Amino acid sequence: MLSWPQDFTTNFQFLLRWFHFLAGISWIGMLYFFNLVNVKFQKELDAAVKGKVNLNLMPKALWLFRWGAVWTWLTGFTYYVLIVGSEPTGHMPLLTFLIGWSIAFVAIAGLFRVSVGGGPLKDGRLLALAIIVVVVFIGYATALMARNAGASSRSISIMIGGGLGTIMFFNVWMVIWPLQKKILAATKATVETGAAAPGDQPAWARRAFLASRTNTWLSVPMLFFMGAASHFPIFGVLAK
């Protein structure tokens, strides 16, 4: 009762999609664990076992988290290259996508640093508002450029969902993981030699937390646009 599609492209694209799902679940699943379960767990864990627990637990979860992010991004970007290449725009939107969302990441990473340093952005709600402004501005500008170049609803939707995913990917590898490495090294020193925690550790933890919480919120619209690409053509008729 099978009639398997014979052409290479269909099979290859589905393989990419399947890996994208699997890696995406590894990545975002660990992200949800960190935010929904781990944050409260860490607050309740008593200091006597905290170091021992984290040196065992965190490396395992962080491994699935960061390598999941790499495979999700790579398979997703390859797929996006294939989609864009089949459209009248040619490969131009790739450049818009990469430049636009890299700018968004740099701005957001800067906001985290400012927020940890103090001032009005120390308030999480104001920080969230500033991040929303950046994301909406870059999303709107890149989508408009892609539409004017003749991109389909599908490709615009992937551009926004993938853009949010790109911010999240950079947050993992350029904010969360480098900081977690420092925190784990300090925890190890404390457990093994009884050294006092470095004075900067609370600031590292705060910045890693902000990036992690931002990723959790961004994952919600990210999945909206990912699903919308194939199943909800919101950027439809007006595409030139």
Next chain:
Amino acid sequence: MLTWPHGWQVNVLFALRWTHLLSGTLWLGLVLFFDRVWRRFLEEADRDTASRARRLLEPRLLVWYEGAGFLTVGTGFIDYALVLSAEGLASRALVWLAVWSLAAGAVHALLWLSARGRALGDGRLLGAALAAWLAAVGASGDWYMSRGGSHKAVALSLGGGFALVMLANVWLILGPMSRRVLAALPAPEPQWERAVSLASRLNLWLSPAVLFFMGSASHLPFFRTLER
């Protein structure tokens, strides 16, 4: 720039799908966490640390694991019933539910026999028996749904069927047995622990299969429709 689709059905369907994606990511993410991070953490930690961490973390983890599973399968089932009724096969949604509930019941029985050491104590033998059983149910499901059903109807029946088995594992074995273990710490019955670990491992193996059929429903048509 926006051309939002009109008609409430389209919007409701997409809201269902979005919820399904979010809760499904959480669910399968926690399946992976529970098996590949949490169980391994417990194996490596010393007894006292493991017990303390367990009492704090597991109750919260289990609520999300069970809740996300219910929401994922619930939204999926509504969507599936709508897909079937669009093909004029609405009544098959109930047949599907009955058949896969029975299949899940049999899986449940096999897991218990193995956890109690009555039969199939070796994990590889149990795995082979479960794979054979689920392949047999899946093949009959394909034969049944293909008669008049589209590729989508067949693919979703398999992906959703495996997901229903996973949900039963969580709600009937992994959740209740973990709570029993928690209440009996530091010296729980080994067979409860074994049941939790088997249910967790089965869910880990089923999730790639579920995702394969779920994704293929819309993106890789390989089931052929037969005469009714």
